[in-house]
Amino acid sequence: MNEKVKELAKMIDHSILHPTLTDEDLKRECETAKKYDVASVCVKPHAVKQAAELLKGTDVLVGCVIGFPAGNSKIEVKVFEAETACRDGAVEIDMVINIGKALQGDWGYIEKEIDAVTKACHKNGAIVKVIFETDYVTREADIVRLCEICTKAGGDYVKTSTGFGFVKGDDGKYTYTGATIPNLELMKKSIGPKVKVKAAGGVRTLDRLLAVQKAGCTRCGATATEAIIEEAIEKFRE
Numbered sequence: 001m002n003e004k005v006k007e008l009a010k011m012i013d014h015s016i017l018h019p020t021l022t023d024e025d026l027k028r029e030c031e032t033a034k035k036y037d038v039a040s041v042c043v044k045p046h047a048v049k050q051a052a053e054l055l056k057g058t059d060v061l062v063g064c065v066i067g068f069p070a071g072n073s074k075i076e077v078k079v080f081e082a083e084t085a086c087r088d089g090a091v092e093i094d095m096v097i098n099i100g101k102a103l104q105g106d107w108g109y110i111e112k113e114i115d116a117v118t119k120a121c122h123k124n125g126a127i128v129k130v131i132f133e134t135d136y137v138t139r140e141a142d143i144v145r146l147c148e149i150c151t152k153a154g155g156d157y158v159k160t161s162t163g164f165g166f167v168k169g170d171d172g173k174y175t176y177t178g179a180t181i182p183n184l185e186l187m188k189k190s191i192g193p194k195v196k197v198k199a200a201g202g203v204r205t206l207d208r209l210l211a212v213q214k215a216g217c218t219r220c221g222a223t224a225t226e227a228i229i230e231e232a233i234e235k236f237r238e
Contacts, residue, residue, distance in 0.1 A: 001037075004236045005229065008209060011218060012038040013063055013092075013198070014225045015163065016047070023050065030054040036229045040092055042221060044068070045085055052089030063092030063129075066117070069164040071096035071133065075113045079120045086124035093121045094129045096162060097146070099136050107145060115153040122154065129157035129198050129219075134183050135165035135176060143183065147190035154194075157219060158187050161201035178202030181215050188216035206231040 001009070014033040016026055026047050033041045033055070040061035043051045052062045064085035067073045073081070082093050095117050101109045114130055121128040130150050132143060150158050160183055166174035178201020187197050199212040200221035206228050212220055222228060 001229075001233060002236055005232045006037070008206075008213075008232050009036045009229055010039045011209065011213065011220050012036075012225055012228070013040045013042045013094075013200075013219055013221045014038045014060075015042045015200075015221045015223050016051075017042060017044060017065060017068070017163065018223075023047075026050060027054060030060075032226055033060045034058050036225060038225060039219060042092075042094055045081060045088075048085050048088035048090045061092055062090050063094060064088075064090040065094045065096070065162075067096040067098075068094075069096060069162040071099050071131075075116050078113065079116050082117050082120045082126070082128075083124060086121065086126050091126050092129065093117070093126050094131055094159060096131045096133065099133050102132075102137050102142060102146065105142075107149065110146070111149050111153065114149055114155060118153045118155050127156035129159045130155045131159045131162055131200070132187075133162055133165045134160045134180070135167055135178070135201075140186060143186055144190045147187055147195075151192035151195050156194075157196045157198045158191055159198040159200055159221075160184065160187070161221075163201050163221065163223075165201070176201065179212060179220075181211060184212055184215040184217060204228070206235060 016029045040063045042063040066081040067078045118128050160179040179199035197217045198219040199217045204224040
């Protein structure tokens with residue numbers, strides 16, 4: 001792979017999060033992550049130990065979601081979950097905020113939650129990415145406030161989505177948007193200089209990966225990693 005393709009691969013957190021995925025699926029997806037030398041895998045809590053073993057000796061990091069996907073666990077449970085993931089081998093933690101508390105403007109709760117999980121992660125040598133779930137938290141003022149809270153707490157990344165924030169329409173069907181360029185640009189300009197932006201949800205093509213990179217993202221969650229990187233290899237062929 002040339003340098004541009006390597007750069008794009010190191011933006012990707014390869015997501016292995018669907019509820020139906022088995023241990024065999026985990027092995028296959030970790031092999032994909034190794035093949036393309038992505039930044040990390042992002043796995044479910046029970047899979048951290050196995051992923052760490054599968055990726056031993058590689059440059060692919062192990063990340064884990066907590067409070068996933070709805071963010072409803074108590075603060076103490078999220079802290080315990082983060083600490084357990086770190087002990088199992090995770091060095092990156094993607095936490096979902098309490099979405100309802102954000103929507104009702106209970107910023108004191110949100111500050112306490114993000115601060116507690118961030119402290120636990122940093123104490124255990126892990127970085128933390130804070131998921132806003134922007135399909136639900138849609139008001140610009142709320143997104144800005146969350147960025148400010150993450151900056152104050154020392155969070156390492158702000159992140160748009162879980163990939164599972166489905167919104168029920170009037171017709172009873174569920175739709176999903178995920179990362180949008182306006183939200184990413186808003187988050188980028190609303191964080192402090194030490195905080196980074198991760199896009200997640202709906203990034204399934206090379207053009208979309210390049211677009212979120214242009215919007216200021218340095219990480220991107222993806223399940224379509226193989227298709228994206230193979231397209232990049234072809235596009236940037238030397």
